[in-house]
Amino acid sequence: MRYEKPTTVEAASALLAGQGARVLAGGTDLLVQMRSRVLSPEVVVDIKGIEATRKISKDASGYVIGAAVTGAELKEHPTLSKDWPGLVEAANLIGSTQVQGRCSLGGNLCNGSPAADSVPALIAARAVATIAGPKGTRELPVEDIMLAPRKLALTTGEFIVSFKIPARPKHGGDAYLRFIPRTEMDIAVVGCGVALALDDGGTCTAACVSLGAVAARPLLVEDAGKALVGTKVDDAALAKLEAAVRAACKPIDDKRGTVEFRIDVAGTLAKRTTLIALERAGKV
Numbered sequence: 590m591r592y593e594k595p596t597t598v599e600a601a602s603a604l605l606a607g608q609g610a611r612v613l614a615g616g617t618d619l620l621v622q623m624r625s626r627v628l629s630p631e632v633v634v635d636i637k638g639i640e641a642t643r644k645i646s647k648d649a650s651g652y653v654i655g656a657a658v659t660g661a662e663l664k665e666h667p668t669l670s671k672d673w674p675g676l677v678e679a680a681n682l683i684g685s686t687q688v689q690g691r692c693s694l695g696g697n698l699c700n701g702s703p704a705a706d707s708v709p710a711l712i713a714a715r716a717v718a719t720i721a722g723p724k725g726t727r728e729l730p731v732e733d734i735m736l737a738p739r740k741l742a743l744t745t746g747e748f749i750v751s752f753k754i755p756a757r758p759k760h761g762g763d764a765y766l767r768f769i770p771r772t773e774m775d776i777a778v779v780g781c782g783v784a785l786a787l788d789d790g791g792t793c794t795a796a797c798v799s800l801g802a803v804a805a806r807p808l809l810v811e812d813a814g815k816a817l818v819g820t821k822v823d824d825a826a827l828a829k830l831e832a833a834v835r836a837a838c839k840p841i842d843d844k845r846g847t848v849e850f851r852i853d854v855a856g857t858l859a860k861r862t863t864l865i866a867l868e869r870a871g872k873v
């Protein structure tokens with residue numbers, strides 16, 4: 590196995606275009622999979638030498654977060670937790686303090702698990718990934734990147750450089766909740782991210798609801814968002830949201846939860862997540 594640490598996007602893409610190459614960000618999934626021989630890459634391409642993958646920048650249009658920025662670094666940023674608390678909380682549910690010092694948003698998404706915690710929060714925030722590859726750079730909404738377990742929309746040589754997160758709306762709020770059988774260090778049985786915006790009178794003008802662990806890929810549930818728009822997020826709207834969420838779920842049946850259980854929990858979790866996002870939006 591060869592280890593490479595390029596310092597430019599172009600050099601990384603060229604290395605990744607070669608046979609048997611794999612991106613390394615924090616390594617909290619990759620190294621575990623290499624040790625257990627699930628993966629045996631010939632070349633490991635550490636993207637942390639590329640500045641754009643390691644920084645967070647902010648301007649009037651929002652944030653650009655490097656794909657290899659760690660969960661701990663997201664939390665330490667001076668304004669990100671105020672603007673997008675749900676996203677920061679989701680990233681900081683990943684593993685333990687030690688894992689949070691290494692794990693990244695890019696790795697969480699590209700590991701290709703439907704239960705990845707930060708992905709529904711990214712989707713709810715309408716995050717767009719900037720992808721670099723041998724043919725240049727392109728952008729893709731996060732909900733279009735994971736297609737099935739371990740299957741991504743990235744082609745050979747491509748990797749995620751960063752994520753664009755829009756500026757938080759004036760009366761905007763987001764939240765992420767997951768259901769796990771233990772209190773921490775567990776994989777989501779259901780995860781839910783919600784981001785919404787209100788007008789000055791408290792009517793919902795935009796809402797985005799995303800679910801993890803209830804289908805082969807993280808879901809953007811358009812009907813759940815539509816159920817809130819134009820309402821004061823009252824009981825009737827929340828009942829419609831719950832129904833839309835449950836209708837979208839196509840979970841597996843396993844020892845962590847039956848199909849019926851996951852569908853039931855998803856509706857309740859989406860309602861609770863929405864109420865936290867609403868509170869954060871200021872309930873004007």
Ligand SMILES: Cc1cc2nc3c(=O)[nH]c(=O)nc-3n(C[C@H](O)[C@H](O)[C@H](O)COP(=O)(O)OP(=O)(O)OC[C@H]3O[C@@H](n4cnc5c(N)ncnc54)[C@H](O)[C@@H]3O)c2cc1C
Pocket residue numbers: 611612613614615616617618619620621636656657682683684685688691692693694695696697698699700701704705706707747748749750774775776777
């Ligand atoms: C003890 C423990 C507990 C955990 N708990 C949780 C949890 O609660 N919730 C959860 O969601 N996950 C959990 N995980 C999984 C893991 O920590 C996360 O998925 C993490 O976000 C992966 O990020 P990373 O930077 O370490 O990725 P890496 O291990 O470096 O990479 C993961 C995969 O993504 C690819 N990759 C990485 N970055 C990119 C990129 N920018 N572009 C393209 N491909 C890329 C790699 O090639 C690899 O296949 C846990 C892991 C451990 C060891």
